[in-house]
Amino acid sequence: MSQPRGPLSQLRRGHEELVLGLLRKHGPLSRGELGKRCGLSRTTLYDILAELVTSGAVVTATSQDAPRGRGRPAETLTLNPDAGQAIGIDFARRALHVAAVNLAHEVVGSASEPHDADLPWEQRVELAARLVGSLTGTGGGTGTGGGALRLGALDAIGVGVVGVVGSQAAEEDESAPHPAQVLLRERFGVPVLLDNNTRLAALGEAIWGAAAGGQDVLYLRLSHGVGGGLVVGGSLHRGAYGLSGEFGHITVEPGGAPCDCGGTGCLETVASIRAVLDAFRAAGGRAADVPELVKAVRAGDRAALTLLDGVGARIGEVLAALCNAIGPSVIVIGGELAETGGALVEPIERALHDHVMPVSRHRVSLRRATLGEVAGALGGIALVLHESPLLSRYPAGPDLAEDPIPDKESR
Amino acid sequence: MSQPRGPLSQLRRGHEELVLGLLRKHGPLSRGELGKRCGLSRTTLYDILAELVTSGAVVTATSQDAPRGRGRPAETLTLNPDAGQAIGIDFARRALHVAAVNLAHEVVGSASEPHDADLPWEQRVELAARLVGSLTGTGGGTGTGGGALRLGALDAIGVGVVGVVGSQAAEEDESAPHPAQVLLRERFGVPVLLDNNTRLAALGEAIWGAAAGGQDVLYLRLSHGVGGGLVVGGSLHRGAYGLSGEFGHITVEPGGAPCDCGGTGCLETVASIRAVLDAFRAAGGRAADVPELVKAVRAGDRAALTLLDGVGARIGEVLAALCNAIGPSVIVIGGELAETGGALVEPIERALHDHVMPVSRHRVSLRRATLGEVAGALGGIALVLHESPLLSRYPAGPDLAEDPIPDKESR
Numbered sequence: 001m002s003q004p005r006g007p008l009s010q011l012r013r014g015h016e017e018l019v020l021g022l023l024r025k026h027g028p029l030s031r032g033e034l035g036k037r038c039g040l041s042r043t044t045l046y047d048i049l050a051e052l053v054t055s056g057a058v059v060t061a062t063s064q065d066a067p068r069g070r071g072r073p074a075e076t077l078t079l080n081p082d083a084g085q086a087i088g089i090d091f092a093r094r095a096l097h098v099a100a101v102n103l104a105h106e107v108v109g110s111a112s113e114p115h116d117a118d119l120p121w122e123q124r125v126e127l128a129a130r131l132v133g134s135l136t137g138t139g140g141g142t143g144t145g146g147g148a149l150r151l152g153a154l155d156a157i158g159v160g161v162v163g164v165v166g167s168q169a170a171e172e173d174e175s176a177p178h179p180a181q182v183l184l185r186e187r188f189g190v191p192v193l194l195d196n197n198t199r200l201a202a203l204g205e206a207i208w209g210a211a212a213g214g215q216d217v218l219y220l221r222l223s224h225g226v227g228g229g230l231v232v233g234g235s236l237h238r239g240a241y242g243l244s245g246e247f248g249h250i251t252v253e254p255g256g257a258p259c260d261c262g263g264t265g266c267l268e269t270v271a272s273i274r275a276v277l278d279a280f281r282a283a284g285g286r287a288a289d290v291p292e293l294v295k296a297v298r299a300g301d302r303a304a305l306t307l308l309d310g311v312g313a314r315i316g317e318v319l320a321a322l323c324n325a326i327g328p329s330v331i332v333i334g335g336e337l338a339e340t341g342g343a344l345v346e347p348i349e350r351a352l353h354d355h356v357m358p359v360s361r362h363r364v365s366l367r368r369a370t371l372g373e374v375a376g377a378l379g380g381i382a383l384v385l386h387e388s389p390l391l392s393r394y395p396a397g398p399d400l401a402e403d404p405i406p407d408k409e410s411r
Numbered sequence: 412m413s414q415p416r417g418p419l420s421q422l423r424r425g426h427e428e429l430v431l432g433l434l435r436k437h438g439p440l441s442r443g444e445l446g447k448r449c450g451l452s453r454t455t456l457y458d459i460l461a462e463l464v465t466s467g468a469v470v471t472a473t474s475q476d477a478p479r480g481r482g483r484p485a486e487t488l489t490l491n492p493d494a495g496q497a498i499g500i501d502f503a504r505r506a507l508h509v510a511a512v513n514l515a516h517e518v519v520g521s522a523s524e525p526h527d528a529d530l531p532w533e534q535r536v537e538l539a540a541r542l543v544g545s546l547t548g549t550g551g552g553t554g555t556g557g558g559a560l561r562l563g564a565l566d567a568i569g570v571g572v573v574g575v576v577g578s579q580a581a582e583e584d585e586s587a588p589h590p591a592q593v594l595l596r597e598r599f600g601v602p603v604l605l606d607n608n609t610r611l612a613a614l615g616e617a618i619w620g621a622a623a624g625g626q627d628v629l630y631l632r633l634s635h636g637v638g639g640g641l642v643v644g645g646s647l648h649r650g651a652y653g654l655s656g657e658f659g660h661i662t663v664e665p666g667g668a669p670c671d672c673g674g675t676g677c678l679e680t681v682a683s684i685r686a687v688l689d690a691f692r693a694a695g696g697r698a699a700d701v702p703e704l705v706k707a708v709r710a711g712d713r714a715a716l717t718l719l720d721g722v723g724a725r726i727g728e729v730l731a732a733l734c735n736a737i738g739p740s741v742i743v744i745g746g747e748l749a750e751t752g753g754a755l756v757e758p759i760e761r762a763l764h765d766h767v768m769p770v771s772r773h774r775v776s777l778r779r780a781t782l783g784e785v786a787g788a789l790g791g792i793a794l795v796l797h798e799s800p801l802l803s804r805y806p807a808g809p810d811l812a813e814d815p816i817p818d819k820e821s822r
Contacts, residue, residue, distance in 0.1 A: 317665075
């Protein structure tokens with residue numbers, strides 16, 4: 001049940017969105033009223049309504065205020081407020097994060113749980129099902145049961161994983177499916193859309209977080225690895241081979257330290273958690289982890305401030321180059337190292353200012369991420385919302401005028 | 412007449428594309444046959460057909476092979492091979508380039524003419540009309556007249572200009588319209604879509620040139636200025652403020668030579684025509700222009716080869732950083748300096764190989780541009796094809812199956 005992408009399925013998706021948009025705008029409508037407004041033939045409309053009802057996105061009701069004594073009351077159709085929710089799961093290296101939104105795209109809950117890095121996939125998916133159940137009240141996602149959300153109407157699950165994910169985020173990838181995809185599909189019986197979890201965090205921040213509403217967003221994550229993602233024209237950019245957003249492997253010191261990627265002098269060898277902590281200790285500082293580094297920074301530790309000043313400058317130079325090339329309106333800095341605050345962000349901003357084209361200087365805004373560890377799971381939801389017609393952003397503006405395509409036939 | 416972008420117009424565009432796609436695939440069809448295949452209501456279909464006929468994209472004909480004696484022969488509809496052509500114009504700094512394609516997206520002609528850099532816009536547009544007339548046989552684009560192409564059915568003109576162009580390439584920009592836009596609209600009476608001409612060259616190369624068919628393409632132009640463009644997911648990427656593709660202003664020498672952009676040490680200060688010729692002369696070489704530099708390279712001039720080796724390395728490092736961030740499948744090198752051939756391209760390739768993430772090394776392909784000076788004009792056409800439903804890429808594949816949405820009503 002992957003989403004087909006041809007022009008015909010796009011047309012059908014367009015029809016579904018039109019119908020859902022009319023129901024959202026006008027509230028309950030009879031089939032006849034819908035037919036008048038949508039311009040589709042009766043058969044096409046009924047066909048689409050049947051699928052929307054089967055999927056649970058639309059429910060039927062007998063109109064309460066039909067005039068008495070004028071035949072049987074007309075059956076009306078309405079959006080199902082409990083349906084169409086989306087689930088996102090981020091399978092990070094050492095923790096699991098889940099989040100859920102309802103049909104109105106309100107985040108109704110999120111949950112996280114740490115685990116060992118070597119936890120087998122079966123147990124990760126078991127843990128995911130438990131966390132999802134805690135959000136939805138289904139106790140494990142069998143598709144039945146009550147609670148705030150009914151998983152029976154779940155359309156798809158968006159999943160973030162560590163590592164390279166191909167450009168096809170659809171279920172049917174050229175390569176073998178990811179174990180998380182196989183196991184979740186078995187468990188929940190719905191399509192599972194997959195992408196790199198750092199890229200998904202970029203999408204999450206662009207929709208619900210620091211860059212909410214931004215159409216062109218660059219997200220940089222400074223964590224155990226250094227990576228990121230690009231939102232381009234409102235959509236997640238994957239790159240030709242699923243290898244975009246690898247900001248951590250841009251060379252900043254030719255001939256510098258060897259990097260896990262096989263290269264040398266990558267930004268990651270300067271700006272990852274380990275690189276920063278190692279450099280801090282080499283400079284005589286003491287910090288076993290990021291919280292201790294943050295403490296040193298707050299205490300005004302000279303070595304820590306000087307170090308972050310240099311690291312920030314390197315990051316800012318890379319960001320300036322990327323700004324010139326890509327032209328984002330917002331840059332979001334996330335990951336644990338962003339917790340060091342202004343000590344890191346200010347030198348980033350200075351170097352960005354110094355190296356970006358002067359004409360762009362005041363057009364790009366640098367912000368710290370706001371979604372924290374749940375960003376990737378929320379990005380997984382965004383993936384579903386973008387990919388699924390039923391959960392897609394409903395058109396609800398002046399574009400959807402009354403009776404846009406007059407159709408005297410269908411009644 | 413800018414293209415509306417709401418979901419409803421998208422739906423309508425989808426309907427138009429479906430109808431045009433069926434006509435392209437099946438040849439002449441009667442209204443009844445079209446109705447059976449497209450799944451639209453009779454009224455919607457007739458409405459769309461009326462517009463397609465009015466616009467000239469579709470023409471009616473009386474079927475020749477209708478069986479005799481069975482009532483009047485059915486009127487059939489067919490694509491108009493003379494209609495729907497698109498014109499692209501590149502207003503470069505010192506020359507004008509025009510190109511035209513027909514409905515089948517075949518390039519039917521191109522023309523160029525050099526002029527002074529200070530030629531007023533009125534005279535540039537006059538020159539453009541003359542060149543367009545030479546392609547279409549209309550002698551100036553009044554919309555009448557014969558020739559290989561009929562400008563009467565022209566849907567829009569795509570125009571490339573020098574400098575920053577906002578993210579809205581549609582006619583109605585927030586800022587004041589460009590003089591070329593105003594004058595061309597007066598002259599031809601059709602919408603004029605505008606973008607930066609280097610970005611349009613990127614689009615041209617991605618559709619008709621060195622990266623034909625590429626969905627994710629990075630184009631770098633090494634000319635009097637150094638710039639480029641990105642094609643992302645098959646579409647031209649403009650960036651949040653129309654400032655994408657400014658590869659020439661990425662810092663490669665912190666504290667280096669001042670650049671026209673107001674920065675210092677930009678790639679343009681190392682890799683523009685002037686920078687390269689100046690450096691060649693400083694190294695004792697003799698070349699007044701690029702052709703003379705090319706001659707020196709071909710003669711094995713040591714200073715020229717060493718210089719281009721260093722310049723290529725700088726370019727390759729920048730491209731590697733951008734590859735890691737953006738993940739293109741093809742990089743296209745254009746502009747006059749690309750004429751130096753392997754002497755420049757090989758060091759670019761080496762540096763790219765050395766600095767791109769090892770996992771991406773064999774996935775990105777480096778190519779020289781193939782469209783020459785007409786790339787921008789062709790990109791202008793691509794802009795029109797992408798923006799206009801009538802000239803859009805027609806779906807024509809297995810996706811358009813027979814009778815995709817069975818509709819028993821419309822016959």
